[in-house]
Amino acid sequence: xxxxxxxxxxxxxxxxxxxxxxxxxxxxxxxxxxxxxxxxxxxxxxxxxxxxxxxxxxxxxxxxxxxxxxxxxxxxxxxxxxxxxxxxxxxxxxxxxxxxxxxxxxxxxxxxxxxxxxxxxxxxxxxxxxxxxxxxxxxxxxxxxxxxxxxxxxxxxxxxxxxxxxxxxxxxxxxxxxx
Numbered sequence: 606x607x608x609x610x611x612x613x614x615x616x617x618x619x620x621x622x623x624x625x626x627x628x629x630x631x632x633x634x635x636x637x638x639x640x641x642x643x644x645x646x647x648x649x650x651x652x653x654x655x656x657x658x659x660x661x662x663x664x665x666x667x668x669x670x671x672x673x674x675x676x677x678x679x680x681x682x683x684x685x686x687x688x689x690x691x692x693x694x695x696x697x698x699x700x701x702x703x704x705x706x707x708x709x710x711x712x713x714x715x716x717x718x719x720x721x722x723x724x725x726x727x728x729x730x731x732x733x734x735x736x737x738x739x740x741x742x743x744x745x746x747x748x749x750x751x752x753x754x755x756x757x758x759x760x761x762x763x764x765x766x767x768x769x770x771x772x773x774x775x776x777x778x779x780x781x782x783x784x
Contacts, residue, residue: 650685682775690767708721715738716738719759720759723756723779724775728772729772730746733770735769
């Protein structure tokens, strides 16, 4: 992973369980996560699973190219993201993306990734390191570190010169819902 380019990433293997006609537990699929968003100048995001409004109704798994937002209303989203170093971003494309999702901080943020979603997010660093930024303060996260993001304005800054792989579990909240 240390020499990854913007679109070079390691696929996430997804193994899914279910039941056969006799009611026994079985493996229903085993392969690479089909939902990958990989565009120059942005992180590579692989959605492993979704529940709630974001799921692909009647389809298991959701087909490649299925549209996922930042979170899934009335449900959860499991996403693996490879964040490239900050200097490799196409900041204009990222701003367009954040605007299209309606989450970008437009109040002169101190970093280009600042955004806020109405979700409770569990963010786990798997590989590399990243700086988590709040409106006030920042902290460096390393493999195994977990951040509980509680519908706050935040940003991710990769200052390491190498990609950082993170796992996110995102739980949708109703606006103003207590955490």
